[in-house]
Amino acid sequence: MILMRRNRILRQSSAIRSMVAETKLSPSDFIVPLFIEEGNNLKVEIASMPGYYRLSLDNTVAEVKNLWSLGLRCVLLFVKCADNLKDQYGKEALNPNGLMQRSIKAIKDAVPEMVVMTDVALDPFSSDGHDGVVINGEIVNDITVDVLAQMSVSHAAAGADFVAPSDMMDGRIAAIRQALEANHFTKTGIMAYSAKYASCFYGPFRDALDSAPGFGDKKTYQMDYCNRIEAVKETLMDVEEGADIVMVKPALAYLDIIREVKNAVDIPVSAYNISGEYAMIKAAAKMGWIDENKAILETLTAIKRSGADLIATYFAKEAAMLIN
Numbered sequence: 001m002i003l004m005r006r007n008r009i010l011r012q013s014s015a016i017r018s019m020v021a022e023t024k025l026s027p028s029d030f031i032v033p034l035f036i037e038e039g040n041n042l043k044v045e046i047a048s049m050p051g052y053y054r055l056s057l058d059n060t061v062a063e064v065k066n067l068w069s070l071g072l073r074c075v076l077l078f079v080k081c082a083d084n085l086k087d088q089y090g091k092e093a094l095n096p097n098g099l100m101q102r103s104i105k106a107i108k109d110a111v112p113e114m115v116v117m118t119d120v121a122l123d124p125f126s127s128d129g130h131d132g133v134v135i136n137g138e139i140v141n142d143i144t145v146d147v148l149a150q151m152s153v154s155h156a157a158a159g160a161d162f163v164a165p166s167d168m169m170d171g172r173i174a175a176i177r178q179a180l181e182a183n184h185f186t187k188t189g190i191m192a193y194s195a196k197y198a199s200c201f202y203g204p205f206r207d208a209l210d211s212a213p214g215f216g217d218k219k220t221y222q223m224d225y226c227n228r229i230e231a232v233k234e235t236l237m238d239v240e241e242g243a244d245i246v247m248v249k250p251a252l253a254y255l256d257i258i259r260e261v262k263n264a265v266d267i268p269v270s271a272y273n274i275s276g277e278y279a280m281i282k283a284a285a286k287m288g289w290i291d292e293n294k295a296i297l298e299t300l301t302a303i304k305r306s307g308a309d310l311i312a313t314y315f316a317k318e319a320a321m322l323i324n
């Protein structure tokens with residue numbers, strides 16, 4: 001056979017394959033979600049996220065030093081709020097001495113160069129378990145946006161590098177940007193969860209923070225997974241309103257959306273490889289049905305290949321070790 005093009009030439013050795021690989025993962029691609037709870041020397045495994053833990057702040061600080069030494073450069077903080085501090089307005093979210101605010105300070109003091117992002121949404125603090133303020137069974141947009149803007153300023157005051165609103169209320173990016181400007185936080189970034197879908201794959205996360213909705217679902221604010229064009233609309237609005245980084249969430253069932261968004265914007269795109277996606281790989285690996293390490297690298301590479309510049313993932317540490 002005479003062939004003028006033999007595509008297998010570029011696949012014949014691992015050296016050649018690594019030279020022509022179009023997508024390469026690096027630890028600095030990853031954003032490490034951290035779950036923090038009140039207490040001392042606590043390390044509590046999350047039942048539906050085997051190998052992932054809620055840590056007390058002392059252990060979190062030690063973990064952040066460890067993450068930095070592995071080449072990881074960014075953490076995304078979530079706190080578990082005690083039941084007795086939850087209320088309709090999520091006012092614990094604004095407590096200058098709240099667990100989130102103390103955590104930001106402690107982490108920035110211990111590892112000043114680590115980029116600290118913070119979750120901005122009311123669900124961990126809301127007695128209704130919704131991302132916004134609930135009045136008469138309705139998640140009320142504008143009142144919620146006001147609280148989220150104050151929450152963002154409070155995180156910025158504690159030293160957060162980026163606030164990451166994950167709530168999907170309308171107009172919150174503009175309100176947060178204005179509030180940051182008005183309070184002279186001109187170096188605080190916004191990573192907007194721009195195309196966040198109402199997904200069944202968030203289940204394990206809600207176990208981790210005990211933040212499942214008390215009634216109903218999140219379909220009146222999170223996006224309908226039937227939609228693609230709407231993701232572009234949501235994202236472009238967030239860019240216009242002042243987002244520095246936009247996000248698509250979840251990642252795996254939404255690789256088409258990541259690519260669509262990547263093609264539409266001129267700022268970095270992140271994707272959230274969420275808790276249910278983590279749990280599925282862990283479960284199959286535990287059953288011996290897939291090779292966990294290979295599944296992690298293939299999954300994260302696919303997310304990056306689809307257009308994500310940054311990936312929030314519970315596999316960050318394992319992946320960094322595999323890459324190193």
Ligand code: PBG
Nearest residue numbers: 121123166201202205274275276
């Ligand atoms: C809520 C929030 C959720 C996640 C991050 N922030 C869950 C939800 O919207 O109900 C999910 C992350 C994950 O599943 O890993 N503001």
